[in-house]
Amino acid sequence: MITISDAGPQTTVQDLGRAGQLRYGIPPSGPVDRFAFVLANRLVGNPDTAAALECTLMGPRFEVGGPLMIAVTGADMALTVNGREAAGWVAIALAAGDVVKLGAARTGVRSYVAFGGGLDVPLVLGSRSTYLRGRLGGMEGRALRKGDVLRVLASGAGRPAARRRVTPRAIPDYGAELTARVVLGPQNDRFTDGGIRTLLGDTYEVLPQSDRMGTRLRGPRIEHARGHDIISDGIAPGSIQVPGDGQPIVLLADRQSTGGYTKVATVCSFDVWRIGQRRPGQTLRFRAVTVAEAHRLLRDADALLETAVREEIA
Amino acid sequence: MRFRPAGDLAVSVELGQEISVDVNTRVRALEFLIQQKGLTGVVETVPTFSSLLVYYDPRAVGYEALCAAIAELVPQATTGVLPPARTVELPCCYDTELGFDLEAAAGRLELPVDELVRLHAGAEYLVYFIGFTPGLPYMTGMPERINIPRLDTPRTKTPPGSVGIGGIQCCIYSVESPGGFWILGRTPLRLYDADAAEPTLLRPGDRVRFRPITRGEFDAITTTVAARTYRPLIAR
Numbered sequence A: 001m002i003t004i005s006d007a008g009p010q011t012t013v014q015d016l017g018r019a020g021q022l023r024y025g026i027p028p029s030g031p032v033d034r035f036a037f038v039l040a041n042r043l044v045g046n047p048d049t050a051a052a053l054e055c056t057l058m059g060p061r062f063e064v065g066g067p068l069m070i071a072v073t074g075a076d077m078a079l080t081v082n083g084r085e086a087a088g089w090v091a092i093a094l095a096a097g098d099v100v101k102l103g104a105a106r107t108g109v110r111s112y113v114a115f116g117g118g119l120d121v122p123l124v125l126g127s128r129s130t131y132l133r134g135r136l137g138g139m140e141g142r143a144l145r146k147g148d149v150l151r152v153l154a155s156g157a158g159r160p161a162a163r164r165r166v167t168p169r170a171i172p173d174y175g176a177e178l179t180a181r182v183v184l185g186p187q188n189d190r191f192t193d194g195g196i197r198t199l200l201g202d203t204y205e206v207l208p209q210s211d212r213m214g215t216r217l218r219g220p221r222i223e224h225a226r227g228h229d230i231i232s233d234g235i236a237p238g239s240i241q242v243p244g245d246g247q248p249i250v251l252l253a254d255r256q257s258t259g260g261y262t263k264v265a266t267v268c269s270f271d272v273w274r275i276g277q278r279r280p281g282q283t284l285r286f287r288a289v290t291v292a293e294a295h296r297l298l299r300d301a302d303a304l305l306e307t308a309v310r311e312e313i314a
Numbered sequence B: 001m002r003f004r005p006a007g008d009l010a011v012s013v014e015l016g017q018e019i020s021v022d023v024n025t026r027v028r029a030l031e032f033l034i035q036q037k038g039l040t041g042v043v044e045t046v047p048t049f050s051s052l053l054v055y056y057d058p059r060a061v062g063y064e065a066l067c068a069a070i071a072e073l074v075p076q077a078t079t080g081v082l083p084p085a086r087t088v089e090l091p092c093c094y095d096t097e098l099g100f101d102l103e104a105a106a107g108r109l110e111l112p113v114d115e116l117v118r119l120h121a122g123a124e125y126l127v128y129f130i131g132f133t134p135g136l137p138y139m140t141g142m143p144e145r146i147n148i149p150r151l152d153t154p155r156t157k158t159p160p161g162s163v164g165i166g167g168i169q170c171c172i173y174s175v176e177s178p179g180g181f182w183i184l185g186r187t188p189l190r191l192y193d194a195d196a197a198e199p200t201l202l203r204p205g206d207r208v209r210f211r212p213i214t215r216g217e218f219d220a221i222t223t224t225v226a227a228r229t230y231r232p233l234i235a236r
Helices: A034-043 A193-201 A269-276 A291-306 B021-037 B063-076 B102-109 B113-121 B215-226
Strands: A002-006 A012-014 A052-056 A061-064 A068-076 A091-094 A099-101 A107-115 A149-152 A163-166 A179-184 A204-206 A214-218 A229-234 A239-241 A249-251 A258-261 A263-267 A283-288 A309-312 B002-005 B010-014 B042-047 B051-056 B087-093 B124-130 B137-140 B155-158 B162-166 B169-172 B177-179 B182-186 B207-213 B233-235
Touching: A034 A052, A034 A068, A034 A107, A034 A163, A034 A269, A034 A291, A034 A309, A091 A163, A179 A269, A179 A291, A193 A263, A193 A283, A229 B010, A229 B051, A263 A269, A263 A283, A269 A291, A291 B063, B002 B063, B010 B063, B021 B042, B021 B051, B021 B063, B021 B124, B042 B124, B051 B063, B087 B215, B102 B113, B102 B182, B113 B182, B113 B207, B137 B169, B207 B215
Parallel strands: A179 A283, B087 B207
Antiparallel strands: A002 A061, A002 A149, A012 A052, A052 A107, A061 A099, A068 A091, A068 A107, A163 A309, A179 A263, A204 A214, A204 A283, A214 A249, A229 A258, A239 A249, A239 A263, B002 B010, B010 B051, B042 B051, B087 B182, B087 B233, B124 B137, B124 B207, B155 B177, B162 B169, B162 B182
16 A cells, blocks of 8 residues: 655556557557666566556655565656665665655656555556546546555465666667657658658657646658648557648547557657656657568567566675 | 558558548448458457558567458448448537537527527437547438538637537537537536446447436436436437
């Protein structure tokens, strides 16, 4: 059991997401940074699907009611346990009464806190993820509040004999320059050659209006060839939607299921979480790859994830 | 037929470039066949007007193999493979308070208000797909006489349940959201209810009919909907 004494601006319960509901207009939700989320779960011996906390820009403070393994990954939010600085990307054993605090993010936007066993909130349409706009799932469909009490499921793994940590080479540097790999389309033919060159050649800045639905960018206008409206179609994760003003929006976990704006390209799954960790004012660039290259790069990203967690002899 | 990649995890299968019952029926039939055959690697499907977005797991199936498997199903994707459609009756109160654009729309169409309501409520609508917000149906079926350009200035808030028209389309807002449709009335039913076992009322391919109700009936049904004792009329 954990008791929230300070919730932070937007802390939600997420699991890997809600599958099969897009055809009813309900987005998958789940973590914006799937990479950090999965590693947090693996550090505490959970299946990847276990529910954990996603914290945004500023973390929560909470007290644990009994012995519990936790791990904090993602944005660096100045983690402390009982007032003492503690490390992220490593499993931490807590005792009853321990107080955990995450402060303001120093790099990145979103942190993940996984608990051994996983958070116990009701399954809604097969998932524990929170969809804030639809007030669905998680903790009563909302972000956490001061005074909330969350139960933790019994851990099947028990307490691991060895302490787990993420290897330094697998820990992302959210402050580094970012070139996100994209596959052009589905509507790249609705843009001029110059528009595509702009997308792939220029630099875009992240705007503060970004949220779990999408990251809004500002930069040189991406020129349409013939109108910015299409017959509404489905929106994949990472879709780069370009409305009439030529400014791109990268759509994320809580995106609308369908839409009527042209989508010039789609950020690959192994890079889209990096965009979700970009802070307002940070910049990024795009580089095009083919579908075949994207699938090779996806295998590399999978391999990195598989070897990211090491066990230390206690 | 055209395949357009949508990143590394999805492909858009385009069966046409128009809003028509024929193209959309083939899209929904293709979705049905893909689900029925349990095509390897397919994770989720999203039908829209003229295309089907297919989410897949590239660890289970390659892009070319998936496109080939889908292409093989396309010729069979006709109305005959679909199960019988459901017909859902939605009570709708066409008064000028809830249907706050009713008089303006009638004026624009140069029709008496009663005639606009009669034409709108007399039609049967096809749900092409659900999208944009949870449970929101994209529908057509109105008589041509009440086709109307969308609002010049979209409003920032439209209450859930609002029934509107714009172009050839009819729309029912499922959550409070911005919108450019002329609002003719409101249904007391919830098209999206986060606390229900099945949060969305309508499905792609449903037929929808509106039953005009008085303001008194609207209020009474609203109460039974809130108490979760209302059963919508759904026929097969």
